[in-house]
């Protein structure tokens with residue numbers, strides 16, 4: 001079965017990240033934000049702007065090569081965040097929870113938030129905005145571009 005796709009535009013990502021900021025401001029104040037690169041960088045920038053937070057740390061976990069999942073490799077540790085107490089960890093999404101598990105082990109006292117969540121990873125996240133089904137692949141705006149699509153009538157003739 002080919003995966004279903006859920007396409008997220010820049011506008012939608014901005015709106016959903018701001019909705020996340022509204023939830024998180026009630027839980028603060030926060031010492032700083034740890035962005036999980038690379039997907040967490042843009043939601044982290046939007047949330048940091050809304051929360052007026054200037055202290056940004058990053059952690060780099062490499063888990064996927066496009067849609068293929070591998071073993072998580074830590075490419076950079078979030079040294080400034082200590083055990084995570086008072087820090088907010090942000091990622092674009094949680095899927096299987098593999099990345100979240102690695103980061104939670106490094107920062108056990110941090111608050112973990114994502115914009116999107118799939119059921120398998122949801123228990124690892126403290127705050128998220130939108131849930132999608134496990135068999136859905138989220139297409140982010142930085143991975144896509146607008147292109148011509150044939151009219152429905154023509155695509156039916158080809159089938």
Ligand SMILES: O=P(O)(O)OC[C@H]1O[C@H](OP(=O)(O)OP(=O)(O)O)[C@H](O)[C@@H]1O
Pocket residue numbers: 036037038039040061062063064065091092093094095096097098099100121
């Ligand atoms: O819950 P999981 O199954 O671990 O999947 C979620 C992670 O996968 C993606 O990152 P990816 O490893 O593709 O790296 P990237 O953010 O650099 O694109 C996404 O940005 C999350 O960090």
Ligand SMILES: O=c1[nH]c(=O)c2nc[nH]c2[nH]1
Pocket residue numbers: 064093095136137138139140143
């Ligand atoms: O762009 C992405 N979309 C997803 O649904 C996903 N799951 C893990 N990693 C992902 N990357």
Ligand SMILES: [Mg+2]
Pocket residue numbers: 036037038039040091099
């Ligand atoms: Mg990522």
